[in-house]
Amino acid sequence: MMSSSDAAAKPWPVNAWYVACTPDEIEGKPLGRQICGERIVFFRGPDGKAAAVEDFCPHRGAPLSLGFMREGALVCGYHGLAMGCDGEALDMPGQRVKGFPPIRAFAVIERYGFIWVWPGNREDADPAKLHHLEWAESDEWAYGGGLYHIQCDYRLMIDNLMDLTHETYVHASSIGQKEIDEAPVHTRVVGDEIHTMRHMENIKAPPFWRMALRGAGLPEDADVDRWQVCRFSLPSHVMIEVGVALAGRGGYDAAKEDKASSIVVDFITPETETSHWYFWGMARQFGIDDAALTDTIREGQAKIFGEDLDMLEQQQANMLRYPERRLLKLNIDAGGVRSRMMIDRALEMERA
Template identity: 35%
Template sequence: MTTVAPKNFWYVAAFAEDIGRALVARTILNQALVMFRTEEGSVAILEDRCPHRAVPLSLGRLIGDDIRCNYHGMQIRADGSCSRIPCQDLIPEKARARTYPVVERHKLIWVWMGNSDLADPATVPDFHWFDDPAWTTCHGYHHVNANYQLLNDNLLDLSHESYVHEDTIGNDAVAEAPVTSKVVDGKVYVSREIVNCEPPPFYVKTTGFTTNINRWHTTIFQPPSFNVIENGSYPHHASRSEALERRILNMITPETDTSSHYFWGVARAFLHDDAALTSYIREKIYHTFDQDKVLLEAQQRNLGKETNAPFPVALRTDVGPIQARKLVKQILDREQSEAA
């Protein structure tokens, strides 16, 4: 059995800057979509399927705010209705493409894949760091051929930093540090306090700390696939009030049962005007997530399509991922029960 993702949630479809006056094709939850920005600036998301002969609309072209199918010229408006059929005046009632609710917020384009009557913009996850002047951010995207829950597992057990990312953000102290995990108000909190450790290369470069540091990271998981990592560090001999803090923003959108769109950002609350530092962070985080991608895709290949129970041997550090999977399963069971 494959792992199905919940539908009645807002998912990131794209960074806002990437959607303009061009057709963008993207698959989300096994559904082919096409996106574009209208002449007035709003974003439209439709099923990427012409109602005439099922050719992808993304192969067509924009005529004003209509998509003209490149097969037989049928034109579909941003609201999914048909505006023109070249060979006839009568437009059949079924000549319509499905549309999806869209919200543009925090420099992200959010799409609702489930029951549109439940699409409340107030429930869009909070990623205010992208447009909060108190934080300086950089961002990026990875396509990962792995189920979205494997990415959640990875972010909820950061002990892998010691081995996968030893050239950037990890060292032995991460895996050896004690871990706490709890569920509060439908979210999972997994925390590590790492005391008096050598700063990894990324920390030396971004903070300037060269002596031993205290560092912490708390992964906050919000179902079904959002992870915010609160991270900070300060010299071991100093106080926590002197810490330099970051937020690692992880927005995972299931593409298929075995592939994911991984949108990410890094926000920092220090050295806001240092453009070179921003570029360095973006470059090194790309490299770090490239390393994750290699392992996650290899893990998926070994699992095949069975991603529901990847913990034949559970360790103490698996508590957070297991709690997160339980929350997702409860949501899936509820959706399936309501559908029945």
């Protein structure tokens, strides 16, 4: 059980759904992953459903993730104790283990191509609190993505994604351009989300979006209208609507045949106070049957996010080096600031 004092000491909400892994990561084997400070092992039970228990064998304390699967049971790789999906000890060669106290089990959901975990109290887990992702259930979208393990506070990644001004500098060779700096930024609260928006008109597309225009069957050298709409939602998700449309055709609202639009998918799962798991990807509505285009976009995104990774890890190292320094806030930081305020309110509610 997670006590209120445990939650108070951590900078993340625990009564929420976080992406834990992708289905392929637990295909026929257990996966150990630390999430929100909890060491958890994920696996599939005898019915094929995803399950999660604490990564601790009650016999001698070995990580259960070092074991293996046998007929839906998780078998410890140290002495062979078999564990069930509810954290109960099932059997062990030559031993009577039915009386062992159970280890902690976590609530999990498999949906939208991901396995989600609720790090807080299992009995409080509410499937209705998992955000609906229309793009993950529709045949009108294609998706490709990946995973990075990043050594920085998860909130630094949220700051990064809610202020895309950095693209001009960090991603100068792919998605950055000077017009990003020049376009005004608008931030507002929309329901239970924070939105930060930027629109640019009559510009040339940067290299990544020239490639996207080609993939959408549009002229890559045409003047375009470009948009970025960043949407933060609890506990730590950022969906970014991005795209370019042929100039004068309506921009964000242009017809599908006149634009290359997509959603940059960012699931940010805290690991420790200074590290997180970053599940990234792009859902798009152009060239959806083009597998080669999916691979090209994935490779391009991997390079772009790799540049973010290096900057964020260096930023975290510097902040640890100078903990007394206070950071300045500008109007472009409004999206990140308001997102952090929403996280802080969620933490206050949990502590209450």
